[in-house]
Amino acid sequence: MSIGENYRRIASQVADCAQEQGRDAGQVCLIAVSKTVDAPVVAQAIAAGAHDFGENRPECLVQKAQAYPDQNWHFIGNIQSRRIGDIVEHACLIHSLFQESHARKISSHAASLGKVQDVLIEVNVSGEESKGGCTPAQAIDLVRCCLELPGVRPRGLMTMAPQGSREEALRTFQGLAQLRDQIRSAMEPDDAAVFNELSMGMSEDWPEAIACGATMVRIGRAIFSEEPLVLK
Numbered sequence: 089m090s091i092g093e094n095y096r097r098i099a100s101q102v103a104d105c106a107q108e109q110g111r112d113a114g115q116v117c118l119i120a121v122s123k124t125v126d127a128p129v130v131a132q133a134i135a136a137g138a139h140d141f142g143e144n145r146p147e148c149l150v151q152k153a154q155a156y157p158d159q160n161w162h163f164i165g166n167i168q169s170r171r172i173g174d175i176v177e178h179a180c181l182i183h184s185l186f187q188e189s190h191a192r193k194i195s196s197h198a199a200s201l202g203k204v205q206d207v208l209i210e211v212n213v214s215g216e217e218s219k220g221g222c223t224p225a226q227a228i229d230l231v232r233c234c235l236e237l238p239g240v241r242p243r244g245l246m247t248m249a250p251q252g253s254r255e256e257a258l259r260t261f262q263g264l265a266q267l268r269d270q271i272r273s274a275m276e277p278d279d280a281a282v283f284n285e286l287s288m289g290m291s292e293d294w295p296e297a298i299a300c301g302a303t304m305v306r307i308g309r310a311i312f313s314e315e316p317l318v319l320k
């Protein structure tokens with residue numbers, strides 16, 4: 089399978105899955121996570137119709153966003169304070185914010201670029217120690233903090249599910265969807281109207297995530313690996 093074929097296959101499966109849930113195909117954004125491939129490989133996905141890409145290292149985000157400035161570049165990795173300027177300059181959406189100090193820095197960098205940075209709050213729903221993200225309770229406080237900052241616009245929540253168990257993945261995704269609704273119901277109408285994203289689901293668990301209301305799935309290996317991905 090070529091990367092273009094992989095992309096087209098996943099894109100049509102994602103669209104079908106959204107429609108099975110009674111949603112429009114376009115309501116689930118497929119983010120091609122290109123973190124394991126070099127910039128020239130990205131062109132193969134673009135030729136197959138990809139527009140949204142995810143990167144988890146600032147230097148790779150910068151390099152690929154400069155190579156393909158017409159695509160939407162999502163930052164999905166660990167935020168290091170000293171790289172926030174680079175991230176803000178190139179990311180359409182930061183999926184992995186979970187610290188107030190980073191929110192403040194993002195806001196000031198964004199303000200100096202004359203932009204408002206869209207962000208998602210990363211939540212560790214499952215409580216696994218190895219996972220990044222804040223607790224659900226902290227997420228509410230962090231959203232409140234973001235709403236006070238002129239350069240940051242909170243757009244929703246992101247999570248990663250524990251691997252290997254369908255049931256646990258479903259529980260995690262349902263938990264994130266409930267938390268999004270809970271936070272939303274406490275917001276002013278204008279803020280609530282744009283706080284609607286749920287970034288959840290990767291190569292092994294995206295159908296479960298869409299079933300739970302994902303608006304964005306982040307898929308890497310199933311697109312960029314030449315080896316067929318064997319689902320457990």
Ligand SMILES: *Cc1c(COP(=O)(O)O)cnc(C)c1O
Pocket residue numbers: 121123144164165248290291292306307308309310
């Ligand atoms: C790598 C990565 C993905 C994609 O994972 P795959 O299993 O390769 O689909 C999604 N989200 C984040 C945060 C990642 O780091």
